[in-house]
Amino acid sequence: DAKTTQPNSMESNEEEPVHLPCNHSTISGTDYIHWYRQLPSQGPEYVIHGLTSNVNNRMASLAIAEDRKSSTLILHRATLRDAAVYYCILRDKGGSEKLVFGKGTKLTVNP
C-alpha cells in the first residue's frame, strides 16, 4: 500500500477554516484518496474521498494537487465537535481494497 504522511497534530480555533495536509508522493494513478476521522471513544467515521478532482460534501472539501502527490482536507468552519484524529488513506485498485490507517493528525479545536 502506498504511504501517506500527515502532521502529528494541528490546532484551530472554533469557527475558523482548517486545512489538514496529506503527502502521498508514491501514489499511483488508480489510488483513491480517502479521509476518515475518529472522535474520542468512537469508531472511525468516513469523511470524504476523491481520485483526481476536488470534491465537496456536507462535511468537508477535498483539494487534490494536480500531480496528486498531496491533498488537503478542508473543514470550512471548525466546531468543537470536529476535534478528532483525521486519517488520510490511499486505497489501491490492485490490493485488497482494505483501509490501512496511518498515524493520522490529531486536530484540537479551541473555543
Place this chain on the structure above:
Amino acid sequence: DAMVIQNPRYQVTQFGKPVTLSCSQTLNHNVMYWYQQKSSQAPKLLFHYYDKDFNNEADTPDNFQSRRPNTSFCFLDIRSPGLGDAAMYLCATSRDMGQGREQYFGPGTRLTVT
C-alpha cells in the same frame, strides 16, 4: 437509522478465558470487517467477510477467529486472551469492496483482560 451496532461496549475477561464480541448491522452490506485498535495506535484490520467468504490478514494471530452466521451478524472470538489483546475492537461494514466505497464503523467494544 441504519447502523452498525456492537455489544457490549465494554467487556472484561480473564487471562485465557475465551471471549466473544458481537457486531450487527442494519445496512444490509455484503462486507463486514473486524479491526483491532490498541491504545494510542491506529486501527489495524484483523479479517473480513465478503458475504460468506472469510479473508484473514496474514499477520492476524490464530487466537483470533470470526463467524458470520448471516448477513446481519458477525462475531469475533478470542480463544485465549492474553494481556496484549486488551484493545478496542471495531466492526465495520461496506456495501462491497470497491476502492471508492466507504466503510461504516460501529462504536467499538473495549476489551480489558485481567
